[in-house]
Each structure stands twice: as C-alpha cells, then as structure tokens.
Amino acid sequence: MSILSRIRRPRGITATGALLALALLLACAVAWQALRAARAHRAATERLLRDHAAYAAAEFARRAGATLESGFVSLQHFPTDRVEARPATTPLPSAVDYRAAIHVQDYWCQCFDGTEGFFVLRFDNGALDVAGARLDAGTERWLRDSVTAHAARLARSPADANVNLMGEVEGRTHRTSYQLRVQQTTATFRADGGRAQALLFTVLFDDRDRLRAAYGLVDDPASFAAPVFRRVFDRVRLFPASVAPDAPNAALVRVTVTGPGGRTLYRSAADAAAPGAIAAEEPLPGAFGAMRVRVELRPDAAARLVDGGLPASPLPLLVALLAVTAGVVAVAFLQLRRQHELARLRAQFVSGVSHELRTPLTQIRMFSELLLGGRLRSDAERDRSLRLIDREARRLAYLVENVLDFSRGERGALTVLPEPVEVAAAVDEIVEGFAPVARARGMQLRVELDADAHARLDRGGFRQVLLNFLENAVKYGPAGQTIVVRAARVADAVRVSVEDGGPGIPPKERARIWEPYVRLDREIDRVVGGSGIGLSVVRELVARHGGRAWVEDAPGGGARFTAEFPAMERRTEADSVDVDAAELAEAAR
Numbered sequence: 250m251s252i253l254s255r256i257r258r259p260r261g262i263t264a265t266g267a268l269l270a271l272a273l274l275l276a277c278a279v280a281w282q283a284l285r286a287a288r289a290h291r292a293a294t295e296r297l298l299r300d301h302a303a304y305a306a307a308e309f310a311r312r313a314g315a316t317l318e319s320g321f322v323s324l325q326h327f328p329t330d331r332v333e334a335r336p337a338t339t340p341l342p343s344a345v346d347y348r349a350a351i352h353v354q355d356y357w358c359q360c361f362d363g364t365e366g367f368f369v370l371r372f373d374n375g376a377l378d379v380a381g382a383r384l385d386a387g388t389e390r391w392l393r394d395s396v397t398a399h400a401a402r403l404a405r406s407p408a409d410a411n412v413n414l415m416g417e418v419e420g421r422t423h424r425t426s427y428q429l430r431v432q433q434t435t436a437t438f439r440a441d442g443g444r445a446q447a448l449l450f451t452v453l454f455d456d457r458d459r460l461r462a463a464y465g466l467v468d469d470p471a472s473f474a475a476p477v478f479r480r481v482f483d484r485v486r487l488f489p490a491s492v493a494p495d496a497p498n499a500a501l502v503r504v505t506v507t508g509p510g511g512r513t514l515y516r517s518a519a520d521a522a523a524p525g526a527i528a529a530e531e532p533l534p535g536a537f538g539a540m541r542v543r544v545e546l547r548p549d550a551a552a553r554l555v556d557g558g559l560p561a562s563p564l565p566l567l568v569a570l571l572a573v574t575a576g577v578v579a580v581a582f583l584q585l586r587r588q589h590e591l592a593r594l595r596a597q598f599v600s601g602v603s604h605e606l607r608t609p610l611t612q613i614r615m616f617s618e619l620l621l622g623g624r625l626r627s628d629a630e631r632d633r634s635l636r637l638i639d640r641e642a643r644r645l646a647y648l649v650e651n652v653l654d655f656s657r658g659e660r661g662a663l664t665v666l667p668e669p670v671e672v673a674a675a676v677d678e679i680v681e682g683f684a685p686v687a688r689a690r691g692m693q694l695r696v697e698l699d700a701d702a703h704a705r706l707d708r709g710g711f712r713q714v715l716l717n718f719l720e721n722a723v724k725y726g727p728a729g730q731t732i733v734v735r736a737a738r739v740a741d742a743v744r745v746s747v748e749d750g751g752p753g754i755p756p757k758e759r760a761r762i763w764e765p766y767v768r769l770d771r772e773i774d775r776v777v778g779g780s781g782i783g784l785s786v787v788r789e790l791v792a793r794h795g796g797r798a799w800v801e802d803a804p805g806g807g808a809r810f811t812a813e814f815p816a817m818e819r820r821t822e823a824d825s826v827d828v829d830a831a832e833l834a835e836a837a838r
Contacts, residue, residue, distance in 0.1 A: 265585055269578045276574040280567045287563045294559050295527060298546055301554050302529035305487040305502055306544040312481045313506075313542070314534040317474065341462050344369045344380035351466075366467040370396055370450075372460040387441065388467060392448060395437045396463045400452050404460060436536035438470060440510030445470055447508075471514040474540065478506050478515040487544070493553055501550040505543045514540065523548050594766030594781065606648060609641035640685050647716050654713060655765070655782040658789040665707035665793045669817065672743050673698035675708065676736045679715050687719075691728045699737040704814045710790040714798075715745060717783040718810045722749035726807065738816055742796070746811040748803040759800050763788045787812065 342350075348367040369378040370393065377389065384392065437448040450465025487498050498504075503526075504517040522528075528545040532538045552558035616634040625631045657663035680696055687694050715734075722732045730750035737744055754762060754769075761767055766781040784798075787810075791798045796814040803809040 269582050273578045280571050291560050298527045302544050302546050306529040306531035306542050308487050310531040310533050310542045312485045313478055314537055316477045344378040348380045370463045400460050438509045438539040445508045445512045470508045475515045482517050496553050503545045507541050509539050609645040612641040613638050651786055654786045665710045667705035667707055670706040672702040672736045673700050680734055683719050693731045695733045697735045702736050702738045702743045703817050704743045705817055714787050714790050714812050717787050718747035722747050726751040741816050742813045743816045744813045746809050748809045750807040753808045754800050
C-alpha cells in the first residue's frame, strides 16, 4: 500500500474516536456516581434535620400540654374544696364566685387571667349561670350539648370520676393525688365561622355519686394558650444541649401552633416561612389534641445542628464539568476529523504538485535531449525548442514560487515590499509573457487596461496573483475561448480581473475555494491538474496589500476573478524628485 493511500485512510482515527467516546462515557458515569453519592448525603442530612425538627416539635407539645394541664388543677380546686364530703343539699357556688377564685388560684400557668366567660351548669334543673361575657345562642347550645353528653358518659362509668392528676410546669413536677368526686377537666374545641372556641369544664359529683354541676369556661383558645406557648418557647430548650448548646430557640426554629379550622393561635416570629423549609408537626397531648405544633427549621439552622450543614447540590458543578468534558471531547474529535481532512487534502496537494511539476520538467528534459543530441535539423526548430524550454522553465518557476509563498503564508512569514506601480504596464507585461501558454491551448487573450490605474504593489506578489488567475482560466476554460484581462481604477481602488468562458463557480463554493488544498469535486472527477493552493496564495498576497479578492459570474458565462488593491495618485516627475530628495534626507539623518 502506498504512502498516499495510508494518508487517505488513517488507521488510528477509528480507535482514537472510540477512545474519546469511552472517555466521555466514563466522565458521565463518574459524574452520575458523584451525583448519587451527593444526593444520598443530602437525603441523610435532611432525615437527621427532620428528626431534630420532630424532637423539637414533640418537646414543645409535651411542655406546652403539661403547662396547660397544670392550669386545669386550678379549674378543679374551687369546686372540690367547697363540696368534698358535704351532702347533696349543700348550695353550689355561683359563676361569679368561681371566676374570682380561679383568678386567685391560677398560679400554675396563669392561663386564665384574661378569661371572662366562666359558667356553672346545674344538672338538676338545667340552670346555666354565666359570669363575664354574654354567650350567644349558638355558643350556649354547644356548651349545653357538649357538657351534657360528657356527663352522660361519666354517669354510665362512675369509676372514671376517681382521678389521679400529675402536672409538669416549666421544668418543675407537681404531683397531687385526688380521690374525690370530681372528673378531671375536659377540653372541647370547635371552629365557628372565622373564630375558634375552647370549652374547658369539670363535672362535679355529690357524696352519693350523683351528677351535681359542671364548672368551666368558654374562651378563644389563643387568649389562654398563647401566653403558655410564648413562655415555653422563650424558656424551654427544644434541642438537647449536645446538639445546640448555646443557640436560642429563635435562632434555630420558627414555631406555629394552630387550633380548630387551622386558625393560628401562636407564631414565634412574624417573618414568613422559608419555601421548602424542613418542618415537623405534633399534636398537643391529652385534651388539647385539637392544637397542633409545627416546628420549621430556619435556613441557617442546619449549620448549627449538623456538622457541615446541609450540603449544597453538586448538580450545577457536575453539569459544568460534563459540559467542559463534552466540549473537550467534541473539540478533540473535530480536530481529529480536521487532521484527517488535512491529511487527505495534503495527499491531493502532493499528487497535484507532482503532476504540475512533472509536466514542465518533462517538456524541458525532452527538448533539452533533442538539442543535445543534435536531432533538430533546422535553426527554426532549435529556436522553437529553446522558446518551449524557456516557457516551461518560467512556468516551473511560477509553480515553485506558488509553493514557497504558500509555505510562507502558513508560517506567517509571507512579506510584501510595495512600491509605486503602473498597473496597466505591469499587467501588459505579465500577459505578454503568458500568451504563449494560452496560444498553445488554442486560446486568445484580450486586454482592457486603464492608464490611470496606479497602486503600491509588490511586483513579485502581484505577478503571482495575476498568473494564478490566468492559469485557472486556461486550465478550466474550454479550448478556443477568449480570456479577458482588465485593470481599471474604481473610486479609491484598482481592480484587476480575469474572465474565462468555463463552467463558473457555484455560489455555495465561492467562499470555500479560497481555503488551502480545496478543489471542486468536478475538477477531481475530470482529473484536471492542480495543487489546490493557488487561490489561497492569492488571498494571502492581496490581504497583505490591504486589498480583497473575490469571484463572481462573468457577464458572458464563466467566472470572473477579481483582486482589488488600494489606489494611489499618479505622481509627476517633480513629485518623484521631491520624494526621492526627502527619502535621501531621511536616510542621511
């Protein structure tokens, strides 16, 4: 297999592409594992924080329930102190006396200091005595129905009237044993429209275990419960000392207590809850089960409750890393494809240059051998052979110069040395030297020149530009065509163009043909010789002059290649003398 065929089909490209794809897959797998581990860590931390929130909610509910239940003791003391071991005919205290006594004896939780709706309901005659706020018909009906229903249950089970009470208030335990004819205080709640109501009462028996009366109160639960909740939040540690030894509750949690109908009875802070906050709920124990405690951890509490706090999601970082990895793999793959394409184009270039160089070398060698062997019979044949050798040598020099200019351009070492040039004269000279090549292929050259066209040009570079245009016109145009060469001044520019009668350049290819090694597929299919670097050299040389080059359709069909250079004003002889003197003076300095 030849070197060129190996260049066209590099064996390593498939393996390298597979390795790049494998590297991307491995990066995705590592990122997925890291994401799973981070999510598991975050989930474990969230579970721990939820456990802390649940512990705080349970502790708050327990302490608040115990404090409220201790207040029930004051609701029970007054009736039992007055009635114990007395006959059923003993007069019952009034609701006014009951209220006054409760305000004195409510030393456990001071829950009922602001309560006014105290009542006494007699079971013998159904009389309801109310002290304080007047009860509306709905509240009175609810009171009677609730108390009567509860008393009926107790009447069916008299043993429930013997009660042992235990209350815990603000960290101190108070224990009182009662073997009395009184039932432990009962709480009932309801939501009536936009308000919540609480009914707290104690059922009293006489010495014969008969129902005598019910003592209690009707009030908004927030009026007697909110102070309790506030004291518990301010004074009771909701977290173990080992978890948050120094942080106050307000810095860690936000506590909300709701009653019947979801009405808020207490809120520890006025700020709104953070979206997605970790929270736990717990009902109050015993008779206050209608109240629910919700504990929400504050956003910055995680760092105090858990070492390291709540880990941030690594997803943005992993996505960025994957994007960078995918970008690197994509760039590497594109570079690999580009290298493969460049290798293919270089192979075509080597083949094209070899063919281009072989043709003039073959001509030179053949006619040189004829001359050296004395095989030419006449002076005319010898002169013709010498002209052919000269023509092919010039063509060979042009091809070599093209390759050298391309190589300099690739390295960024291509330089031009502009000087004032009469463009018409320079074009006429180049066309005259190229005319034998065109005539050898049966083509004609027509020149249209503007004597006012002047520009600062590198003569060698300009020659390469025009020769490349002419070479393409001869190479790709039909036999017998007329090639038109124009040089004219247009505004502040000088345009040099070459028109041929060939097939033209498709619009979608007009930008690509200026790239190195690029040849149209039809040229390759027709096995037309060429290196693919001529127009690339033209573009580089014209750009070095501060101009531009392009291709368009010719008016009569074919293609028109144009190079535009910045124009300069024509200098007179006096101007030349002045400029030369100035240059000499500058050199002398």
